[in-house]
Amino acid sequence: MPPPAPTATDTPEGPDTPDGPTDPTGPGARPAPAALAAPRARPARPLPVPRMTALAQLRAGRKRRRVPQLLLGLVGYGAAVMTLVDSGCGAASWSVLTEGVAHTLGVSFGWATNLIAVTVLLAWIPLRELPGLGTVLNVALIGVSADATALVLPRPHGPLAGTGYLVLGLVALAFFDALYLGAQFGPGPRDGLMTGLVRLTRRPVAAVRTAIEVTVAATGWLLGGAVGPGTVLIAFGLGPLLARFLPLVAVRLPPPAATEAASAADAADSMDSMDAARTGDVPEPPGPTGPRPHTEPVA
Template identity: 35%
Template structure:
């Protein structure tokens, strides 16, 4: 059991690292456009200072608090760590990545970033240790209203996109591409990551029994 939890937490943290790296890449290539939530975080950064990762943490904390009050349940440790670690990793990679001044470089960063975001989500979600703050709110709204997940998620992303754009966040064709392309990438990566995790867990179990 202990080894299983170590493996699951390893997937969880590694997935968040990959996700944050992908987000940082798209932000560095912002001339193409970035994801709706990142538009919002970037807009808050422009208007009020702090860092993009800090705003990711702050907004995530507010969403978790609201979800906890509405459900009268404390968030899972995975949801809290998702909120905290993702913001820290985003700021780290924003500091680490070299700036780019060409459209070709921005497009390269964007494409690589979107793929990594999709796989980062697949890896951390496959660990099954709790959804992030934004997904927690989405699930809460679905449970309370009975609306479809797709409509609720799209509605949330349109709302934060409008808010972020009003604050001056970078919106471009890439923003639309992320909105439509990310779902299929996650739909492809998540089963792969679940299969890999299952294989590694079974392999460890077989070694344990053989010993």
């Protein structure tokens, strides 16, 4: 008589349970819970202002929006600078540096401004930053706009009004800075330092701009420049505000390949039209798709 077949209680693996067999490698075993994946670090957002030559900036599309945006941004930038100056709560970081350089070298404020601008432009060379129309107009329009604003802007009376000028000037400075940068005609000397470092370090705009503002203010203070509460607020607040505004106002440009292809197609169509007009040939209109019907020759 053959021995009885082993039951579930006789198997060496042990009895089956409602949750399945106890052998974790068996065919009916449940997979082990997956380990919690480590959170991925968010990559830094790319700078919404691509690096272009001056010729590429002029050849890029959407100039009907970009040119007015550039001019409005630069004029508003100058007005915001003068609003901060009239607040009386402390100069901006670059003004502190200019004052410190003028005090150390024994030169005027204007000469110190020009010396700093030349030094910053030389720093563009290792950063491979490229100038453009915005670079030239930055130098030409911001000072004129600031002087014009000083003629019409009333002086604040009391600390409350000065604080209001400080907050208004800071927000306006960040917005108009982003507005002219977003037109994509090239940055000014100081903004080019920021855009070049952002592309080189791949760090966020807010972090790079804040590091620049704090470093510039601290250097100017060490050289003898005056620092106030507004200086600290501008140094730590301008970068985050600029990073918030810049993606919102940056003009989206068509890809260079598409622009060049469209230009080449337009040029080819123009040449075909000129050839046809010169030879008198009229192009046949496009007929229906498919094979032509077979026609018998007429006897």
